Amino acid sequence: xxxxxxxxxxxxxxxxxxxxxxxxxxxxxxxxxxxxxxxxxxxxxxxxxxxxxxxxxxxxxxxxxxxxxxxxxxxxxxxxxxxxxxxxxxxxxxxxxxxxxxxxxxxxxxxxxxxxxxxxxxxxxxxxxxxxxxxxxxxxxxxxxxxxxxxxxxxxxxxxxxxxxxxxxxxxxxxxxxxxxxxxxxxxxxxxxxxxxxxxxxxxxxxxxxxxxxxxxxxxxxxxxxxxxxxxxxxxxxxxxxxxxxxxxxxxxxxxxxxxxxxxxx
Amino acid sequence: xxxxxxxxxxxxxxxxxxxxxxxxxxxxxxxxxxxxxxxxxxxxxxxxxxxxxxxxxxxxxxxxxxxxxxxxxxxxxxxxxxxxxxxxxxxxxxxxxxxxxxxxxxxxxxxxxxxxxxxxxxxxxxxxxxxxxxxxxxxxxxxxxxxxx
Numbered sequence: 001x002x003x004x005x006x007x008x009x010x011x012x013x014x015x016x017x018x019x020x021x022x023x024x025x026x027x028x029x030x031x032x033x034x035x036x037x038x039x040x041x042x043x044x045x046x047x048x049x050x051x052x053x054x055x056x057x058x059x060x061x062x063x064x065x066x067x068x069x070x071x072x073x074x075x076x077x078x079x080x081x082x083x084x085x086x087x088x089x090x091x092x093x094x095x096x097x098x099x100x101x102x103x104x105x106x107x108x109x110x111x112x113x114x115x116x117x118x119x120x121x122x123x124x125x126x127x128x129x130x131x132x133x134x135x136x137x138x139x140x141x142x143x144x145x146x147x148x149x150x151x152x153x154x155x156x157x158x159x160x161x162x163x164x165x166x167x168x169x170x171x172x173x174x175x176x177x178x179x180x181x182x183x184x185x186x187x188x189x190x191x192x193x194x195x196x197x198x199x200x201x202x203x204x205x206x207x208x209x210x211x212x213x214x215x216x217x218x219x220x221x222x223x224x225x226x227x228x229x230x231x232x233x234x235x236x237x238x239x240x241x242x243x244x245x246x247x248x249x250x251x252x253x254x255x256x257x258x259x260x261x262x263x264x265x266x
Numbered sequence: 267x268x269x270x271x272x273x274x275x276x277x278x279x280x281x282x283x284x285x286x287x288x289x290x291x292x293x294x295x296x297x298x299x300x301x302x303x304x305x306x307x308x309x310x311x312x313x314x315x316x317x318x319x320x321x322x323x324x325x326x327x328x329x330x331x332x333x334x335x336x337x338x339x340x341x342x343x344x345x346x347x348x349x350x351x352x353x354x355x356x357x358x359x360x361x362x363x364x365x366x367x368x369x370x371x372x373x374x375x376x377x378x379x380x381x382x383x384x385x386x387x388x389x390x391x392x393x394x395x396x397x398x399x400x401x402x403x404x405x406x407x408x409x410x411x412x413x414x415x
Contacts, residue, residue: 027357027367029366029367030361030365030367031361031367031393031395033361033363033364033365036395043333043335044317044333045336046336047317050338050341050414051338053338053340053341053414053415054341057340057341148315148318148319151318152319193339196339196389197339197340199389200336200390201391203336
């Protein structure tokens with residue numbers, strides 16, 4: 001005879017098993033990607049800390065080496081400010097990885113200044129304050145969250161006034177800085193797993209498409225980025241093959257050059 | 267007196283209908299996002315960082331949509347979907363770039379909430395398929411958020 005409690009447990013297990021089976025039976029194991037392609041939405045650009053998190057799991061990294069908190073140049077051209085803003089937010093994520101509170105606070109202020117330069121300061125004032133407070137208390141999870149909120153609020157504010165292109169440049173600036181640091185880390189301690197994190201061909205195509213739709217931003221840095229993405233594409237779009245250490249180094253050279261172009265006045 | 271009560275009742279009824287219509291009109295992707303975030307809430311305690319950015323829109327009953335996302339090997343991801351239409355039944359599933367189901371078996375669907383879990387075997391693009399399985403509404407707002415650790 002089965003005791004009542006055990007009977008109940010068995011019934012619950014059976015019921016959940018049935019539910020799981022039903023769930024599994026309804027879910028196709030394979031879909032035709034070509035059929036879907038027309039309905040595919042735009043990609044959401046990953047934040048730098050998403051790739052840094054994966055990188056961290058491959059071994060310890062001295063993030064302090066990559067922290068940058070200098071004020072850099074001031075620009076008046078809105079596309080340049082947008083690119084720089086994305087780069088500076090990425091620097092914020094690096095400073096969080098390094099748990100460098102003074103750098104995080106400086107970056108928070110810099111973000112606010114840049115946001116003012118493109119008229120979206122109001123959207124991020126509370127986040128900038130929260131970044132400083134969380135950095136003071138060394139609550140790194142909260143800083144990460146506020147950096148994400150900052151980027152999101154800036155981009156939403158831009159989208160609301162139909163500045164979607166500037167919003168895309170913020171994402172691009174962050175992606176370039178993130179890729180520069182990723183390749184610097186992997187160049188230093190090469191592993192195929194680390195290099196695999198560069199396998200982002202769809203993101204690259206996404207940025208290429210977006211840049212093609214910005215002919216009005218006729219700036220040297222935008223032209224440089226357009227050209228550089230063409231160079232990077234074959235290095236990361238390798239299908240099932242591994243990304244070589246030479247490719248990683250080359251991408252690092254390219255992204256470092258672009259980053260210098262973004263942060264310094266020509 | 268009875269006429270006054272009748273008029274009052276009729277008036278209240280009209281206001282209630284107007285309010286209901288107003289709620290329907292103003293129900294939006296933002297409401298759907300609130301439900302998606304509600305589904306994500308318990309996972310934050312488990313160390314998942316939930317992104318502020320999200321996907322959203324509206325779909326008819328039985329309609330699907332694919333969103334594409336770059337995932338990194340080494341991270342673990344949950345995708346949470348929600349809608350404000352309480353009587354709707356929704357689902358979300360994750361496929362790799364070749365169209366093969368790539369999710370963990372612990373994804374779930376509970377009425378107007380659904381979630382899918384993936385530990386990517388490789389870094390690259392994945393397809394997240396959102397589906398309004400059933401809905402009493404002609405168009406159903408949906409939102410999809412994701413988190414990683």
